[in-house]
Amino acid sequence: MLFRLMKHEWRNLNADRTPLAIALLLGLAIVYGAANGSLWVGFQQRTINSALSEERERLKGVRAVIPKIESGELKTSPFTDPRLPQALGRGPGVRYAVMPPAALGALAVGQSDLYPYYFKVTTGSKQTFLNSDEIENPVHLLAGRFDLSFVILYLFPLVILAFSYNLVSAEKEGGTLALALSQPVTLRTLVLAKVLLRAGFVIALAVLLSVAGVAVGGANLAADGAGVRLLYWIAVTTAYGAFWFALAVAVNALGRSSATNAMSLAGLWLLFVVVIPSVLNVGVKAAYPVPSRVDLIQATRVAGDAATRRGAQLLALYIEDHPEMAPAQKGGAPDFGTIQIAVSEATERAVQPVLDRFDAQVAGQQIIVDRFRYLSPAIVAQSAFNDLAGTSAHRYRHFLVQADNYHRQWRAYFIPRILQKVKLSAADLDQLPTFTYREEDLGSVASRLQLSFFGLLFPVFLVAFPAWRWLRQYPIAG
Amino acid sequence: MTLLIARKELTEMVRDGRFRVSGAIVFTLLAGALLLGWQNYREVNAQHTAAQQASRAQWLNQGKKNPHSAAHYGVYAFKPKMPLSLVDHGTDSYTGVAVWLEAHKQNEFKYRPAQDATAVQRFGELTGATVLQLLVPLLIVLLSFNAFSGERELGTLRQLLSLGVSQSQLATGKALGVAASLGLLLVPAALIGSLAITAASGQGDIMASLPRVGWMALSYLLYFGAFVGVSLAVSAWAPSSRAALIILLGFWMVNGLIAPRAASDLAKVLKPSPSAFDFDQQMQLALAKGSDGHEAGARAKMLETELLKKYKVDKAEALPVNMLGVRLQDSENHGNEIFDQSYAALWDTFSQQNRVHQLVALVAPGLAIRSLSMGFAGTDFPQHTHFATAAEEYRRTIQRTMNDELTYQAPNTGAPYMANNDLWQKVSPFQYRAPSATWVAGQQAPSLGIVGVWFAGSALMAAWAARRVQVY
Numbered sequence: 001m002l003f004r005l006m007k008h009e010w011r012n013l014n015a016d017r018t019p020l021a022i023a024l025l026l027g028l029a030i031v032y033g034a035a036n037g038s039l040w041v042g043f044q045q046r047t048i049n050s051a052l053s054e055e056r057e058r059l060k061g062v063r064a065v066i067p068k069i070e071s072g073e074l075k076t077s078p079f080t081d082p083r084l085p086q087a088l089g090r091g092p093g094v095r096y097a098v099m100p101p102a103a104l105g106a107l108a109v110g111q112s113d114l115y116p117y118y119f120k121v122t123t124g125s126k127q128t129f130l131n132s133d134e135i136e137n138p139v140h141l142l143a144g145r146f147d148l149s150f151v152i153l154y155l156f157p158l159v160i161l162a163f164s165y166n167l168v169s170a171e172k173e174g175g176t177l178a179l180a181l182s183q184p185v186t187l188r189t190l191v192l193a194k195v196l197l198r199a200g201f202v203i204a205l206a207v208l209l210s211v212a213g214v215a216v217g218g219a220n221l222a223a224d225g226a227g228v229r230l231l232y233w234i235a236v237t238t239a240y241g242a243f244w245f246a247l248a249v250a251v252n253a254l255g256r257s258s259a260t261n262a263m264s265l266a267g268l269w270l271l272f273v274v275v276i277p278s279v280l281n282v283g284v285k286a287a288y289p290v291p292s293r294v295d296l297i298q299a300t301r302v303a304g305d306a307a308t309r310r311g312a313q314l315l316a317l318y319i320e321d322h323p324e325m326a327p328a329q330k331g332g333a334p335d336f337g338t339i340q341i342a343v344s345e346a347t348e349r350a351v352q353p354v355l356d357r358f359d360a361q362v363a364g365q366q367i368i369v370d371r372f373r374y375l376s377p378a379i380v381a382q383s384a385f386n387d388l389a390g391t392s393a394h395r396y397r398h399f400l401v402q403a404d405n406y407h408r409q410w411r412a413y414f415i416p417r418i419l420q421k422v423k424l425s426a427a428d429l430d431q432l433p434t435f436t437y438r439e440e441d442l443g444s445v446a447s448r449l450q451l452s453f454f455g456l457l458f459p460v461f462l463v464a465f466p467a468w469r470w471l472r473q474y475p476i477a478g
Numbered sequence: 479m480t481l482l483i484a485r486k487e488l489t490e491m492v493r494d495g496r497f498r499v500s501g502a503i504v505f506t507l508l509a510g511a512l513l514l515g516w517q518n519y520r521e522v523n524a525q526h527t528a529a530q531q532a533s534r535a536q537w538l539n540q541g542k543k544n545p546h547s548a549a550h551y552g553v554y555a556f557k558p559k560m561p562l563s564l565v566d567h568g569t570d571s572y573t574g575v576a577v578w579l580e581a582h583k584q585n586e587f588k589y590r591p592a593q594d595a596t597a598v599q600r601f602g603e604l605t606g607a608t609v610l611q612l613l614v615p616l617l618i619v620l621l622s623f624n625a626f627s628g629e630r631e632l633g634t635l636r637q638l639l640s641l642g643v644s645q646s647q648l649a650t651g652k653a654l655g656v657a658a659s660l661g662l663l664l665v666p667a668a669l670i671g672s673l674a675i676t677a678a679s680g681q682g683d684i685m686a687s688l689p690r691v692g693w694m695a696l697s698y699l700l701y702f703g704a705f706v707g708v709s710l711a712v713s714a715w716a717p718s719s720r721a722a723l724i725i726l727l728g729f730w731m732v733n734g735l736i737a738p739r740a741a742s743d744l745a746k747v748l749k750p751s752p753s754a755f756d757f758d759q760q761m762q763l764a765l766a767k768g769s770d771g772h773e774a775g776a777r778a779k780m781l782e783t784e785l786l787k788k789y790k791v792d793k794a795e796a797l798p799v800n801m802l803g804v805r806l807q808d809s810e811n812h813g814n815e816i817f818d819q820s821y822a823a824l825w826d827t828f829s830q831q832n833r834v835h836q837l838v839a840l841v842a843p844g845l846a847i848r849s850l851s852m853g854f855a856g857t858d859f860p861q862h863t864h865f866a867t868a869a870e871e872y873r874r875t876i877q878r879t880m881n882d883e884l885t886y887q888a889p890n891t892g893a894p895y896m897a898n899n900d901l902w903q904k905v906s907p908f909q910y911r912a913p914s915a916t917w918v919a920g921q922q923a924p925s926l927g928i929v930g931v932w933f934a935g936s937a938l939m940a941a942w943a944a945r946r947v948q949v950y
Contacts, residue, residue, distance in 0.1 A: 297588075297589075
């Protein structure tokens with residue numbers, strides 16, 4: 001029976017040109033969104049490539065120039081001599097810490113246009129290199145991107161609602177409902193058939209086109225973990241779509257007119273996609289206000305000044321703490337590079353509490369968002385999409401930790417050599433620490449995605465259950 | 479007659495539960511957003527003012543130093559928040575808040591506030607502007623989509639016209655009715671907003687804020703007027719209320735949500751901006767062609783020869799000026815030329831991108847009102863660059879002052895030279911004057927024109943559609 005009803009519905013839908021037109025629009029939007037995401041991934045990839053080739057060329061240049069300096073053919077100053085570790089580790093020898101776009105990066109631009117994806121790591125303090133923001137017209141950042149995630153979050157529900165806002169009410173208004181129910185079929189079966197057909201069509205369209213879109217856009221679907229992430233994309237999109245279908249059925253089950261249904265559903269869409277997220281955003285900022293970074297700048301400055309004033313003294317203390325790094329030969333005033341190490345170490349130590357406060361506030365915000373996102377399936381879906389596309393704050397922080405470790409490694413290589421006034425040779429260039437990005441552990445990503453998925457599934461049942469009960473009391477006539 | 483119609487419309491709407499509920503929601507969100515905006519303004523502004531003073535104090539109390547060390551130490555410029563930003567944050571969350579003014583380099587603004595927020599931010603911030611640009615137009619659509627079609631479907635349109643009411647009277651009356659009911663929630667909200675702006679501006683700046691408030695109010699009124707006109711026109715033209723609603727919701731959707739993103743993408747494709755890496759790389763290459771002034775190279779030799787000729791002496795030691803000072807200023811001049819070129823090119827790309835937005839605004843006036851609102855709130859990109867330019871100007875003043883001191887005061891023997899507080903005092907504190915409302919209006923002339931044309935055009939469209947309205 002169900003199958004026969006679905007077939008009938010399919011014929012009905014086919015006869016009307018509107019659904020086809022809507023589906024076509026959704027298809028276009030999806031293809032456009034996928035192309036847009038792929039463009040952005042390509043841009044990042046190109047930038048990373050030119051950074052890495054700059055690094056290669058630069059190191060090649062240093063390798064060539066060192067013998068010339070050693071032979072006295074070329075003269076340099078203590079600030080630029082690449083044999084001196086304090087010069088090499090700050091300028092000509094530095095390397096990039098790079099986070100490449102993830103395999104499915106084209107699915108959602110997410111936060112990746114806001115956070116840096118490469119750092120030029122030097123012996124200087126973290127703050128000196130953590131700010132390699134990408135250039136972007138701020139108006140574009142404000143508007144956001146027309147990527148697949150936008151299409152699914154905003155437009156996909158609208159298409160679903162356009163398909164189903166008058167699921168039952170139209171039959172009633174057309175007078176065909178009573179007729180259909182005079183046959184041996186219940187209203188529930190009829191609704192189920194209508195929903196299943198529409199859901200199958202719209203969701204399949206969204207999923208297939210988006211997968212095809214990113215695949216054509218150059219996403220590497222064979223990459224490690226890409227398959228799992230893709231499955232989650234399908235699962236989350238399906239659950240998100242199911243939520244909107246459930247909502248449409250619930251509103252229909254209340255037995256109002258098509259026009260009222262359309263207005264209520266538009267209002268609900270606005271509530272879930274626009275109002276709740278922006279109110280939540282305000283709420284978390286009020287609960288965990290992040291102080292302006294201006295405070296951090298001032299704190300760094302004050303600490304830096306204090307440390308500079310005590311430079312020589314700090315160095316003595318530093319050597320006391322790290323006797324193994326003491327200069328090989330005693331005597332002579334400590335040089336600029338040596339004092340700078342002690343100063344920047346002291347500054348960083350003094351600023352750390354301020355930095356921790358920022359991190360704690362942002363983490364606090366994230367906890368509230370993670371807890372309250374279930375208020376709107378759109379937020380749950382957004383966080384899931386960002387997560388599986390590797391454009392979430394989670395992955396950025398994962399990168400930050402690695403960059404931080406690398407920075408420590410970099411310093412651990414250079415600082416003893418600066419203090420001991422070692423002169424480096426061309427062969428030493430091969431010994432410099434290198435950075436390789438380790439992708440987030442798939443298990444932890446998957447566990448977050450699982451939470452999101454169930455966070456979407458739960459409201460589906462929350463809405464579908466009462467809708468199912470209301471359908472029994474549906475006023476078929478009158 | 480027109481007023482009678484307007485009064486009837488108003489009474490009907492006010493008694494309608496749907497209007498009361500949606501009106502109350504919109505009003506609550508608007509008032510809440512304004513109050514939150516005020517609170518945020520107060521906090522951020524206090525922080526920035528304090529930091530600016532602290533930065534100045536640090537500059538003054540840096541003790542005895544070589545002028546060039548002081549130039550390297552530099553000062554920070556913190557972007558002040560404009561009082562009207564409490565209505566519209568504009569791009570403030572996506573532009574850096576501070577820039578370090580140091581020797582040799584025009585730095586980028588650092589720390590975009592959005593980086594310290596969660597991804598929920600990307601759904602949009604709850605500000606007065608969000609409510610005014612997204613929710614109020616939706617309310618207008620809901621209030622007026624069935625203005626004509628509803629009367630026709632009820633059969634009252636025929637009666638009305640048989641009474642001798644002309645279609646244009648009916649249209650004007652309906653428009654006034656919608657305007658009056660909107661006024662019921664916008665006027666109190668505007669009062670709250672004005673109070674907040676007055677409190678935020680303080681006594682000195684209120685005169686500077688007032689014209690901006692006026693312009694902003696005018697822009698929004700034109701925009702809302704255009705929405706009322708379009709809604710009435712569609713209502714008169716569409717075959718049924720349902721069709722009118724669907725068309726209007728589609729327009730609202732494209733206008734408010736799709737067009738801004740599509741316009742950004744289009745602008746990026748038509749006028750691509752460079753990656754930060756390429757931008758920096760190109761600047762470094764150009765800078766490397768000059769000297770950083772610290773070292774004696776070929777450029778230094780040339781400068782020396784010139785000076786020897788100018789002062790008619792035969793060796794460097796006899797020069798009345800300090801060569802290091804001359805070299806440093808020379809490298810500053812070289813750098814400034816490159817910074818001017820690079821940033822001018824970059825900002826030009828952005829303004830070309832914004833022109834693409836304006837083109838799209840011809841069909842989606844939401845883009846024009848967004849630009850106007852940010853502009854008069856003082857939170858758009860042109861005003862960010864206005865501040866950036868002022869800060870850079872100040873950086874150059876510091877550099878010139880420090881290098882002049884070195885050139886003319888420091889001995890030419892190479893002996894270390896220390897300056898003190900007197901020199902630091904010579905650099906006056908950084909004062910920034912935000913551009914006037916007239917300057918902004920000039921910048922925003924195209925957007926203002928677009929909103930004006932939409933207003934007039936929609937009124938004509940409504941009148942035209944009303945005259946041809948199907949009575950049956």
